[in-house]
Amino acid sequence: MIGVTGILKSLPITFPLSFAENSGNMIHGDVPFRMFRESYLAIDRSWPGYDEGDRFKDFVNGSCTHVVITCANMFRANDFGPNIRKRYVKLEEMLSGYKKPVILFGLGVQAAEQDLSKVDFPPEAISAMQAISEKAHSVSVRGEFTKSVLAKYTNVDNVFVTGCPSFFSAPESFTQLQANLSHLKSNDSPRFSFSGTHFNKKYEQRLLLKAIQGNGFLIEPQNKDNYIFHRESLDNPELVQVPDHFRNLLTGPRPELSRAELVEFFSNRFKMFRDIKPWDEFNREFIDFTFGTRFHVNMSSILSGKPALWLTHDSRTRELAQTLNLPSLEIEEASSMDMSEIIESADYSALFDNLDNMFETFNDFLRHSDLPTVAMPRLS
Structure with a gap:
């Protein structure tokens, strides 16, 4: 079994009036469930043996092989506002307490332009990046720019440039x-x-x-x-x-x-x-x-x-x-x-x-993570 946390794969009826979200994130949030059998989302509280009050991390540590964290625009360059700082603290808390391999799907940095000399982050963001380098077994990032930002602030060496994992979720x-x-x-x-x-x-x-x-x-x-x-x-x-x-x-x-x-x-x-x-x-x-x-x-x-x-x-x-x-x-x-x-x-x-090469790169990431690989697409 695989535990999944991060992005929702469906949205409540209160979206978008009182529940703020981007429905496009569902496409990304659904990826682990398309790829892996017996995947369970933390917020659903529907994992095997769940009783009221049970903690998701205890379920992962006791019953799962991995925990996959689906990420999107996790890091925003040059944003020092209180809300984004809270997001970074939450990410660091999310990463802690797992005894099973933590796998990050689709981590990204958003910036006005892809220029490392022009990006800066609050201390909470840098702390979260360092937590990723210490606690994540494998990290899928959306591109070379995101990888270079992580390299600037951490010693992370388990990063794979894959693009968005949703691209690989339906080979057919x-x-x-x-x-x-x-x-x-x-x-x-x-x-x-x-x-x-x-x-x-x-x-x-x-x-x-x-x-x-x-x-x-x-x-x-x-x-x-x-x-x-x-x-x-x-x-x-x-x-x-x-x-x-x-x-x-x-x-x-x-x-x-x-x-x-x-x-x-x-x-x-x-x-x-x-x-x-x-x-x-x-x-x-x-x-x-x-x-x-x-x-x-x-x-x-x-x-x-x-x-x-x-x-x-x-x-x-x-x-x-x-x-x-x-x-x-x-x-x-x-x-x-x-x-x-x-x-x-x-x-x-x-x-x-380049389709075969891109799928092979993503499968390299999955192999490094000890997760099942995805089928290669077939073109005429």
Whole structure:
């Protein structure tokens, strides 16, 4: 048995109104359960023999071979706020008390740019990094930049640059992806979805406009204001208040969009998911192509066998795209293209050419961790 803690693999009904989270993290949080039989999540309290009051660490130490900690944007460069400091203290506490091998999945550092000379961290972060080097048996990191940050502050020597582990969680999807990519390039009317992060920025507004005008979908993994706008557009379309970050689309001497068009789009083409299964079913049934800035929205697409294009706007997305050879464009460039050009830019040749090597690197990490390896993908 394997204990798992860290990221949730499903979200409560209170998300996103009173439970703040990014639903894209579910894609990452579900990885150990896709890869390993008899995996048990700490927060579920459903592990064998559980009685009220039992501690997860006691279950791991007594019954499991490993504990896997799923990580995401764990370290944020140049953020000295109280909330992030508490996160680092919690991580260090999470690492302590285990007598079985601790394996970290997908650790990442988020920074404005990948320049070691420009990153700094509070003492709590450095202490947490040192705890990782001392207590983790193996560490999967999202890219070379994250590895270099750990090397700067610790003597950690058990780090494997794998990219996001979710990429390796459904090897069979790459066969489907290859076939669907071929169909996409010859499809005159592809169905697509878009995801964004900063809707007050002009580049993302241009891309959202393309989604609206092209009858696409908006996949929203986090933004509470967008979710409220969707719900109120359904309940009271005449009186719903448009979020401030969309107002530029509706104002000026020649507005690019009418209020009615925006409300109709959010009524009918907005999607937010709390579980992975309906998300996968949606992708398979209604989508031919996904693009946008949200890393795991795009990842969910290729795990469903549907092509995606990553629009990069920060060091995190660039690092992951580089490590995994994902098709990507800078968001500024994409915003000036039409949809046919965006789709044509989804070049998967580097990904397919390097797929076996990337899977072998991830399996090296799993072997070092004494965990079962994943199957190699089969391409035609």
